[in-house]
Amino acid sequence: MSTTADLITALKKELKAAQMTYADLARALGLAESSVKRMLARGDLPLSRVDAICRALKIDFAELARRVADAQPLLAELTLEQERAVVADKKLLLCAICVLSQWTLEQVCAAYRISEAEAIGCFAQLDRIGIIELRALNRYRLKLAKTFRWHPHGPVMNYFREHAVLDYFSGGFDHPGEGLLLVHGSISRALAPSFLERMQKVAQDFAQQHQADQKLPEKDREGYTLLLAMRSWEFEAFAAMRR
Numbered sequence: 001m002s003t004t005a006d007l008i009t010a011l012k013k014e015l016k017a018a019q020m021t022y023a024d025l026a027r028a029l030g031l032a033e034s035s036v037k038r039m040l041a042r043g044d045l046p047l048s049r050v051d052a053i054c055r056a057l058k059i060d061f062a063e064l065a066r067r068v069a070d071a072q073p074l075l076a077e078l079t080l081e082q083e084r085a086v087v088a089d090k091k092l093l094l095c096a097i098c099v100l101s102q103w104t105l106e107q108v109c110a111a112y113r114i115s116e117a118e119a120i121g122c123f124a125q126l127d128r129i130g131i132i133e134l135r136a137l138n139r140y141r142l143k144l145a146k147t148f149r150w151h152p153h154g155p156v157m158n159y160f161r162e163h164a165v166l167d168y169f170s171g172g173f174d175h176p177g178e179g180l181l182l183v184h185g186s187i188s189r190a191l192a193p194s195f196l197e198r199m200q201k202v203a204q205d206f207a208q209q210h211q212a213d214q215k216l217p218e219k220d221r222e223g224y225t226l227l228l229a230m231r232s233w234e235f236e237a238f239a240a241m242r243r
Helices: 004-017 022-029 033-042 047-057 061-070 080-087 090-100 105-111 116-129 155-163 165-169 192-215
Strands: 132-134 140-142
Touching: 004 033, 004 047, 004 061, 022 033, 022 047, 047 061, 080 090, 080 116, 080 155, 090 105, 090 116, 090 140, 105 116, 116 132, 116 140, 155 165
Parallel strands: none
Antiparallel strands: 132 140
């Protein structure tokens, strides 16, 4: 959530961009320059004063508020409580996965048996949870960083382990654009993190390509799920035969 300090920072950036000095602002507000400096230093800004500064800068308060929101740090992960809220409702979980892929509300309703009212309700709940910032006309800003990940043993990943993993791997992976690679080997522990970094880069490339291809007609796009994993592991049946 943005704070008064964030608002002050945004206003100072706007002053700098407009090449307006504190003296210029003071004249526009009918105040002494010292009063303006003290007001901005203390963060003592009632809404009426913020509106007056916005008028002096010739910017809309709603636009300023949006810039403040856009400047907020993105989340790399949710709390366990937030994740539990997401998996508590299948339609909410569906909408959460869709917004992670930057689907619009219209796309969600067109692809799934979920009414517009239900989708709006889910988007509103995702806003309350903190995954998105809901805006006018049911548009939104995703509040999760590109490095976002679910907790490895949290409610969402546990849900997918229980309900989705077997279904995912039951596929043949033999259609164009599909593949399943299983590679086993012993490598230096010091090098293992570098392989993980490369996997994360592939995941980011996939996500960025998804974003870029949203401008293509739907008939030219296909939904894929990329699953990348690496861990120190041995098949249980093999481990049971170890000396």
